[in-house]
Amino acid sequence: MSHPILQGTDLVRYYEVSKGLMKKPGLVKALDGASFTLSAGKTLAVVGESGCGKSTLARVVSMIEEPTSGKLLIDGQAAIVGSVENRKAVQIVFQDPYGSLNPRHKVGYILEEPLLLNTDMDGIARRKRAEETMERVGLRPEHYERYPHMFSGGQRQRIAIARALMLNPRVLVLDEPVSALDLSIQAQVLNILADLQTDLGLAYLFISHDLSVVKHIADDVMVMYLGKVVEAGAAKDVFGAPKHPYTEALLSATPIANPGHKKQRIMLRGELPSPLNPPEGCYFSPRCRFADDTCRATAPELETVGTVKVACFHRR
Amino acid sequence: MLLNIQNLSVEFQTAGGMFRAVDGVDIQCERGEILSIVGESGSGKSVSMLAMMGLLPWTAKITADHMFFQDHDLLSMNKSAHRKIIGRDMAMIFQEPMSSLNPCFTVGFQIAEVLRLHFGMGRKERRKRSIELLDQVGIPAPETRLAAFPHQLSGGMSQRVMIAMALAGDPKLLIADEPTTALDVTIQAQILELLTGLQREKNMALILITHDMGVVAETAERVQVQYAGQKVEEQHVMELFNTPHHPYTAALLAALPERAEGRHLPSIPGVVPGQFDRPPACLFAPRCTRKKDDCDRAVVRQDANLGHALCNYPIRGGAT
Numbered sequence: 001m002s003h004p005i006l007q008g009t010d011l012v013r014y015y016e017v018s019k020g021l022m023k024k025p026g027l028v029k030a031l032d033g034a035s036f037t038l039s040a041g042k043t044l045a046v047v048g049e050s051g052c053g054k055s056t057l058a059r060v061v062s063m064i065e066e067p068t069s070g071k072l073l074i075d076g077q078a079a080i081v082g083s084v085e086n087r088k089a090v091q092i093v094f095q096d097p098y099g100s101l102n103p104r105h106k107v108g109y110i111l112e113e114p115l116l117l118n119t120d121m122d123g124i125a126r127r128k129r130a131e132e133t134m135e136r137v138g139l140r141p142e143h144y145e146r147y148p149h150m151f152s153g154g155q156r157q158r159i160a161i162a163r164a165l166m167l168n169p170r171v172l173v174l175d176e177p178v179s180a181l182d183l184s185i186q187a188q189v190l191n192i193l194a195d196l197q198t199d200l201g202l203a204y205l206f207i208s209h210d211l212s213v214v215k216h217i218a219d220d221v222m223v224m225y226l227g228k229v230v231e232a233g234a235a236k237d238v239f240g241a242p243k244h245p246y247t248e249a250l251l252s253a254t255p256i257a258n259p260g261h262k263k264q265r266i267m268l269r270g271e272l273p274s275p276l277n278p279p280e281g282c283y284f285s286p287r288c289r290f291a292d293d294t295c296r297a298t299a300p301e302l303e304t305v306g307t308v309k310v311a312c313f314h315r316r
Numbered sequence: 317m318l319l320n321i322q323n324l325s326v327e328f329q330t331a332g333g334m335f336r337a338v339d340g341v342d343i344q345c346e347r348g349e350i351l352s353i354v355g356e357s358g359s360g361k362s363v364s365m366l367a368m369m370g371l372l373p374w375t376a377k378i379t380a381d382h383m384f385f386q387d388h389d390l391l392s393m394n395k396s397a398h399r400k401i402i403g404r405d406m407a408m409i410f411q412e413p414m415s416s417l418n419p420c421f422t423v424g425f426q427i428a429e430v431l432r433l434h435f436g437m438g439r440k441e442r443r444k445r446s447i448e449l450l451d452q453v454g455i456p457a458p459e460t461r462l463a464a465f466p467h468q469l470s471g472g473m474s475q476r477v478m479i480a481m482a483l484a485g486d487p488k489l490l491i492a493d494e495p496t497t498a499l500d501v502t503i504q505a506q507i508l509e510l511l512t513g514l515q516r517e518k519n520m521a522l523i524l525i526t527h528d529m530g531v532v533a534e535t536a537e538r539v540q541v542q543y544a545g546q547k548v549e550e551q552h553v554m555e556l557f558n559t560p561h562h563p564y565t566a567a568l569l570a571a572l573p574e575r576a577e578g579r580h581l582p583s584i585p586g587v588v589p590g591q592f593d594r595p596p597a598c599l600f601a602p603r604c605t606r607k608k609d610d611c612d613r614a615v616v617r618q619d620a621n622l623g624h625a626l627c628n629y630p631i632r633g634g635a636t
Binding site: 051097152154155182183184185186187188190191194198209211212213215217244249250252253254255256257258259260263266267268271272 | 356357470472473500501502503504505506508509527528529530531532533534553554557558567568569571572573574575576579580581582583584586587588
């Protein structure tokens with residue numbers, strides 16, 4: 001087994017939000033204790049609905065934000081926000097390729113900027129590296145002189161991936177990289193990501209709400225609900241036999257592209273509670289069909305059950 | 317026939333000349349039926365519906381051989397007569413529930429507006445009916461929700477309010493344009509359940525526009541696949557997923573991650589043609605694996621047992 005590149009222990013990120021003049025600020029527990037390990041050549045997928053803290057996790061792991069508490073280790077060393085070495089190791093691709101590329105820069109400059117800032121390569125070497133990377137993600141050399149608006153969504157996402165690759169990272173954080181793309185383009189981008197992983201031995205932290213994509217790409221899965229990890233384990237175990245009622249509901253709510261497939265759908269009542277005012281006990285209890293008084297009073301810890309980790313009183 | 321549109325084309329005047337967003341599309345729909353229109357962005361699925369609703373800007377040029385809703389001719393009808401039907405006999409809900417509601421007015425006001433304009437109901441009656449509608453779409457404590465502003469509602473709740481507004485006129489045809497794209501999967505499941513439930517209960521026709529093959533498989537009865545503004549295939553949902561006849565449909569289905577075997581997905585090379593690189597005959601030809609020389613000269617429409625496929629060399633039999 002390869003040793004972990006990236007290790008997070010009890011990562012926590014709270015935000016203070018103002019509730020109005022003269023009132024005490026509220027605390028949003030956007031990320032409330034997430035632990036994981038990520039090894040070279042592996043993909044860890046983080047799934048959950050909006051507001052579950054998956055994007056906050058991405059920001060903490062890519063060191064855009066410092067965790068409120070908890071430890072993030074890169075190669076066994078504590079990560080420091082702002083450290084150039086750490087930045088080189090972990091790069092991020094964002095969801096919306098229309099918003100993440102500067103419209104005033106040419107593709108060439110967008111790709112070379114990370115090198116300009118973080119290395120002492122000269123112009124010729126930078127250009128060579130940019131062209132190599134462009135070829136790797138399926139962009140043509142003539143695209144070097146073009147502006148982002150001349151590209152379609154899929155090609156823009158390729159540029160964003162190329163930019164993330166420029167510093168030879170070990171880990172790519174992919175925050176919903178294919179959600180904004182059409183189906184036929186989505187397949188192209190997923191294939192590029194798979195090839196890159198095989199060729200370069202990259203580790204992916206893949207954040208998505210689309211379970212059919214996650215099933216396809218992930219080795220390990222972490223299911224989150226309101227900032228907490230509710231279930232984590234190997235993808236085939238979590239998808240094969242979901243142990244947490246939320247995972248089960250999430251899987252059954254995902255539409256399957258097979259009209260002959262008739263399934264028992266578990267309807268979740270209600271909606272995600274506000275993270276400003278989470279329910280007592282287990283956060284999932286108001287929507288859970290198994291919830292009883294214990295669930296409503298105390299929060300379950302993440303415990304190992306068989307091959308996976310689950311935070312629930314009812315499924316062990 | 318509730319809705320019968322033949323050879324609908326919509327063109328937009330742009331700086332680079334006329335751009336054809338919808339290119340000779342036929343749409344037929346009966347009462348009590350769920351028709352799904354699938355396609356990627358730019359396939360003209362929304363524009364054709366907006367054209368029918370009369371919601372396109374004046375820059376759009378709409379032509380059709382035949383455009384009938386019940387016995388109303390939508391082509392020759394004047395604007396005010398058209399307005400009497402839309403929102404009443406045919407209604408539409410949109411993708412972004414948050415931005416479709418007016419942020420300056422309460423939910424109650426916006427629902428009652430429909431009732432006032434189309435039915436001339438009095439204040440008390442309007443309130444009663446609004447509560448009834450909100451209750452129908454599964455909003456808890458509807459009396460208190462009437463005073464809520466859209467920003468106080470979540471995405472799922474706003475979409476329910478949109479559905480309530482659409483139902484206010486007891487429509488015979490409901491058009492849902494990507495109603496769940498902006499919502500989370502568990503909420504998506506709730507909304508789809510609600511829509512199909514209401515469709516059955518009221519015996520409406522539902523036209524569901526989507527790009528999500530999973531949603532199509534689970535809700536639709538008849539499916540129409542669009543590509544670059546043209547209808548390329550039409551079949552019942554079972555047959556479409558089991559034996560697609562158009563190469564585009566087959567490639568789209570094969571690109572689904574859940575159907576993939578192994579790490580590589582069979583992707584479709586290239587992108588949808590734009591305004592300036594439109595192929596001469598078959599629009600899918602540059603990306604097609606079954607393309608032959610004559611595909612660049614002309615393309616024929618196959619008959620019903622080949623899914624009305626717009627293709628010279630459709631896929632026959634079980635091969636996908």
